[in-house]
Amino acid sequence: MADCEDQKFSLMEVLDTFKLCVSEQKEVYLQNYVEGWRGLVKFLNSLGSVFGFISKDVVNKIQILVNYLNGENGSQYITIQSMVKYELDNELVDMTKRGRQPESGSRTLLRLHRALRWLELFLERLRTSTEDSKTSVLCSEAYNESLAKHHPWVVRKAAGMAFCVLPGRPAFFEVMNVGPPDQVVAVLGEAVPLISEVYTITEELYTQHNLLDLP
Numbered sequence: 001m002a003d004c005e006d007q008k009f010s011l012m013e014v015l016d017t018f019k020l021c022v023s024e025q026k027e028v029y030l031q032n033y034v035e036g037w038r039g040l041v042k043f044l045n046s047l048g049s050v051f052g053f054i055s056k057d058v059v060n061k062i063q064i065l066v067n068y069l070n071g072e073n074g075s076q077y078i079t080i081q082s083m084v085k086y087e088l089d090n091e092l093v094d095m096t097k098r099g100r101q102p103e104s105g106s107r108t109l110l111r112l113h114r115a116l117r118w119l120e121l122f123l124e125r126l127r128t129s130t131e132d133s134k135t136s137v138l139c140s141e142a143y144n145e146s147l148a149k150h151h152p153w154v155v156r157k158a159a160g161m162a163f164c165v166l167p168g169r170p171a172f173f174e175v176m177n178v179g180p181p182d183q184v185v186a187v188l189g190e191a192v193p194l195i196s197e198v199y200t201i202t203e204e205l206y207t208q209h210n211l212l213d214l215p
C-alpha cells in the first residue's frame with residue numbers, strides 16, 4: 001500500500017481504471033474499483049497532511065477489500081455482485097448493528113460507494129466551474145449533498161476545516177496532469193459519466209438487497 005502514497009496522480013490513469021470496472025453484463029470488478037480508489041488516494045496525498053485522516057480511512061478500506069480479494073475466498077470477490085451474493089448467502093454481513101462481521105466487504109464498499117457519489121458531484125461541479133470558482137465551495141457543496149449525511153458532527157467539522165485549505169482551481173487542474181484547462185474540462189466530461197455508471201450499478205445492487213444502511 002505504501003507505493004500508492006508516493007506516486008504522481010494522473011486523472012487519465014484513474015479514468016482508465018474506472019473504464020475497466022464495468023463488464024458487458026454490467027457487473028463491477030472489485031479489483032478495478034480498488035485500483036481506481038488507489039489512484040484517487042495519490043491525489044489526496046499530494047494535498048498534504050491535513051488530508052491524512054481521510055487518506056488513512058480510504059487506504060484502510062482499500063486494504064480490507066484487497067485482503068478479501070487475496071484471501072482464500074477471493075474468487076467470490078471478483079465482482080461487487082458476486083461479493084454481495086456470497087456474503088449474504090453465508091451470513092457474513094451485519095445487517096442491523098456492528099457485531100460478528102464488523103468489516104464485511106459489503107459494508108466496507110458501501111463507505112467507498114457513498115464517497116464515489118461525492119466524487120461524481122464534485123467533478124461535475126469542477127467541470128462546469130469558472131476561473132473564479134472556489135474549490136473549497138465546490139467540494140463542500142458536493143460533500144453536503146452526499147457523504148455529510150452519513151458522518152457524525154466531528155467528522156463533518158474536520159472535513160469542513162480540510163476543505164478550507166484546498167488549493168485553488170488552477171493548482172487543482174495542474175495536479176490532474178492532463179494539460180491545459182480546456183483539456184481538463186474535456187477529460188472531466190469523460191470521467192463523470194463513467195463514475196456515474198459505476199455508482200448507479202452499485203446503488204441499484206445495494207437497493208435491491210436492502211443494504212444501503214449497513215452499520
Ligand SMILES: CCCCCCCC/C=C\CCCCCCCC(=O)N[C@@H](COP(=O)(O)O)[C@H](O)/C=C/CCCCCCCCCCCCC
Nearest residue numbers: 011040041043044053054057058111112115143155159176
Ligand atoms: C481530478 C480531481 C480528482 C479529485 C480526486 C479526489 C480524491 C479524493 C480521494 C478520496 C476522497 C474521500 C473519500 C472519503 C471516504 C470516506 C469513507 C467514509 O465515509 N468513512 C467514514 C465512515 O467509516 P466507518 O467508520 O463507518 O468505517 C469515516 O468515519 C470517515 C473518516 C474520514 C472523513 C472523510 C471525510 C470525507 C471528505 C470528502 C472528501 C474530501 C476530499 C477532498 C479532496 C479534493
